[in-house]
Structure formats: structure tokens, C-alpha cells
Amino acid sequence: MSKEKRMAGSYEIEQSIYIGEKEVLFGVNKAEEYPFMVCYCSYNNPLSAPWCTEAIGTDDYLEAMQVFTDRVQAQIELVKTEQEQYRFDKTPFTVSDCIPDNHSSNIVGKVVVINAEPKRYEYQHAAYQLVLADGGHGATGGRGQAVFGTCLATGERGRWERYDVLGEIKPEKMPEWAKEALTKLKVQQKEKKTHSREER
Structure with missing residues (x-):
């Protein structure tokens, strides 16, 4: 049974990492002028529907991957900064x-x-x-x-x-x-x- 492809517009999503309040997506469409795309995706809306923002396209794979990893790192830093204010035991309650x-x-x-x-x-x-x-x-x-x-x-x-x-x-x-x-x-x-x- 074939797995359904995840799409963002005309781009097939090949990589995604969800950190903090946003997911970072990396998509490919070889038919496009700029075949590699990176964007954010969030779900903070009444229907919890995927909402893609700040998309960039490029024909340079390494450039796209650099943007992808930079954005993931930025999300990591945001979560770290947020949690630095919680200076108490983080062990989850059970x-x-x-x-x-x-x-x-x-x-x-x-x-x-x-x-x-x-x-x-x-x-x-x-x-x-x-x-x-x-x-x-x-x-x-x-x-x-x-x-x-x-x-x-x-x-x-x-x-x-x-x-x-x-x-x-x-x-x-x-x-x-x-x-x-x-x-x-x-x-x-x-x-x-x-x-x-x-x-x-």
C-alpha cells in the first residue's frame, strides 16, 4: 500500500521537523523553476489546519538545506529561551x-x-x-x-x-x-x- 504524499502547494515534502510552535518543511518539485522549497508550517488556527508561511525557493539544494537547518536551529533556540524562565524541576507530573x-x-x-x-x-x-x-x-x-x-x-x-x-x-x-x-x-x-x- 503506497503512502500518501504530503504536499505544500506543488512541492512534495521530503523533510520536516516540528520544534516549538512551528514545523520546518523542506519540499521538492523538479518541475518548478526553483525545485527546492523551505517554509514554516503552523497549526494555530480554529481548525488546526496547516498554514505555511515564509516560503523560499531556490535551485541550489545545499542552500535550501542550509536554510532548513538554520530555521530548525532558530526554533530550538526559541524553545530554550522560553524554558530558561522555568527554573524549577522539569520532571513531568504523573x-x-x-x-x-x-x-x-x-x-x-x-x-x-x-x-x-x-x-x-x-x-x-x-x-x-x-x-x-x-x-x-x-x-x-x-x-x-x-x-x-x-x-x-x-x-x-x-x-x-x-x-x-x-x-x-x-x-x-x-x-x-x-x-x-x-x-x-x-x-x-x-x-x-x-x-x-x-x-x-
Whole structure:
């Protein structure tokens, strides 16, 4: 059974490396004036569809490979810089650190642990696991899977799936950095609610 070719426009993708928030692609189309192409590909959109940007074409294979490896290295440096701010134990949390989740209980307002195993290697890090859940059918124990919340380390809101929630973090397993982040986050949320009421 033949494997389906991956394409970016008219170029067949022969090499790809996903590091950080972007994937770097190397494509070939010998029928084009510039047969070698390098671009970024990201999936940060509502449909999670591949979105190619900053494409360059060349007829020089070594030049294309140089651009490809330079872009991969740039992504590595971005992730390194991001993670340098997390000066704490990066060992991922496991189910043993959690109050077991039965997937039907309400976890809104609780700090939950997101399973690190499905994540790419660079994100198998404790910083990306602790999330304050605040909504979604999955969070309320409904039929859906969506769990919305805020990552304590990054401060970014996002969506996770209930089946990726290992459980609520045990109080004794909650690290100091997470306690501090949670306190700040709750203050910010309270201020937003107060501001919203004042606007009304």
C-alpha cells in the first residue's frame, strides 16, 4: 500500500521537523523553476489546519538545506529561551501526583494535571502540565471533551481534552512556583470581574 504524499502547494515534502510552535518543511518539485522549497508550517488556527508561511525557493539544494537547518536551529533556540524562565524541576507530573480523575466530576476551579506523554518531547515538561480549569463541557463532566483553562506557568489560556487530564493535583504535590502562580492568577481574575461589573 503506497503512502500518501504530503504536499505544500506543488512541492512534495521530503523533510520536516516540528520544534516549538512551528514545523520546518523542506519540499521538492523538479518541475518548478526553483525545485527546492523551505517554509514554516503552523497549526494555530480554529481548525488546526496547516498554514505555511515564509516560503523560499531556490535551485541550489545545499542552500535550501542550509536554510532548513538554520530555521530548525532558530526554533530550538526559541524553545530554550522560553524554558530558561522555568527554573524549577522539569520532571513531568504523573498520575501518582494526582487525585484520580473519573472524567465525570466537575473540575472547574481546580488545578489539574495534563498528561505529558502525548506532547512532543520539548514540551514534556512540568511547566506545561498544571492548568486551572475554568470551563468547557469536558470540565463540567458533561458529554463533551473540551476543557478550557489557563496554564499556570505560561499564563496562556487554552483548550485541552478531558481524556488528557490525569486528575486534580494533590495539595502536597503542588510546587511553590505553582502556588504563587495560582494566587496571582486568581487576583487577576477577580480584578477582571470587578472591572466588568463597574462597566455595567
